[in-house]
Amino acid sequence: MTTTVLTGAWSTAASMSTPRSGHTGTLLPGGRVLVAGGDTGGQETPTAELYDPLTDTWLPTGGLSAARAHHTAIALPGGGVLVLGGYAQNGFVRDIERYDPATGTWSSAGMSSAPREDPTAVLLDTGSVLMCGGYDRLGNTDLATCELLDPVSGTWTAAAPMVSPRYNHPATLLADGRVLVAGGVNVLNQGGIALTEIYDPATDTWSAACPMTQVRQTDDNGQPAQLRLPSGDVLTVGGYNRIDGVLRTGERRDTGTGAWSAIAPMTTAREGLHTATLVATGAVLVVGGVDDDGPVPSAEVYDPTTDTWSAVPTPGTARARHVAVRLLDGRVLVTGGVDGAGGAVATAELFVP
Structure with missing residues (x-):
């Protein structure tokens, strides 16, 4: 796929009804965006709301039964949304909840086998959901355990554990249906790791x-x-490590060889609270994050065909722990997060390519 140089502008969108950071945002089949949970400024919330891009309005919808932040949301086939893991004032949230966009209500999808803060969840090509890793604050340890949800029956079964326990780790569904887990934090290593591993759902290994x-x-x-x-x-x-601090660097895994190689560095260092969104041109829009001075007041675009970064107009708000969702019309909706003052915000804006 050939990319084209991405230019565009930011426009102010309607603000959410509730300030949120560490929330989730999920595109629904009809084009609306479901925002759920998050930290309102020292207190996790169970509330959820819907953004309608046609009218630039936020609409009320049913709330979660359990307040949570730092959780994961998965868009399911058929339009439902699954919310997993997270943390609240009273501890970890093990309850898994499923949102029905037809009724605007949530229902129980069981409980995870272990409490997990910052787990990773991926929708497999089989239709099952793989949830792996996370952090057990009560036990002060990271987890290697994994489990599989069958959304049709609503049953969870144990999956093979990862090779290395970790949390705050990204996971990506590969083109061949396997799942790549890379980096994250390992308590035994007293910090971050560069280790990667691959899950094969055909063999559960x-x-x-x-x-x-x-x-x-x-x-x-x-x-x-x-x-x-x-x-x-x-x-x-982006990201962070104890030797180099906040990182400007990035890297790319070759799908053929499986090897990683460095790419051109970003213009701005960004710790892992920024967002990266693939836009229709094939370019990647990176927004916000944190550097040594706090939330980053900039955005930039990576062109994978030329291995170059270019600046785009500055967003209206410097933010981190926000959510970015590409809408059906190609615009990117950015919501919430924490601003330079360190508080959760309700503001939202749109990047218009």
Whole structure:
């Protein structure tokens, strides 16, 4: 796929009804965006709301039964949304909840076998959901355990554990249906790791893969931004490690050889609370994040065909722990997060390519 240089502008969108950071945003089949949970500024919330891009309005919808932040959301076949893991004032949230967009209500999808903060969940080609890793704050340990949800029956079964326990780790569905887990935090290593591994759902096995060129973790709740490019290669950018600090660097995993190689560095260092969104041109829009001075007041675009970064107009708000969702019309909706003052915000804006 050939990319074109991405230019565009930011426009102010309607604000959410509730300030949120560490929330989730999920595109629904009809084009609306479901935002759920998050931290409102020291207190997790169970509320959810819907953004309608046709009218630039936020609409009320049913709330979660359990308040949570730093959780994961998965869009299911048929339009439902699954919310897993997370943390709240009273501890970890084990309850799994499923949103029905037809009724605007949530229902129970069982409980995970272990409490997990910052786990990873991926929708497999089989239709099952793989949830793996996470952090057990009560036990002060990271987890290697994994489990599979059958959304049709609503039953969870144990899956093979990862080779290395980890949390705050990105996971990406590869073009061949396997799942790549890269980096994150390992308590036994007292910090971030560069180790990667691959899950094969056909055999329910994990196998070690080529490590990244650099340790990438986050120094806060979040994870280095990672996504699969149209070519099948996997791109990861930014993050943090104890030797290099906040990273400008990124790297790319070749889908053929499985090897990682460094890409051109970003213009701005961004720790793992930024977002990376694939836009219709094939370019990657990176927004916000944290550097040594706090939330980053900029955005930039990576062109995978030329291995170059270019600046785009500055967003209206410097933010981290926000959510970015590409809409059906190609615009990118950015919501919430924390601003330069450190508080959760309700503001939203749109990047218009």
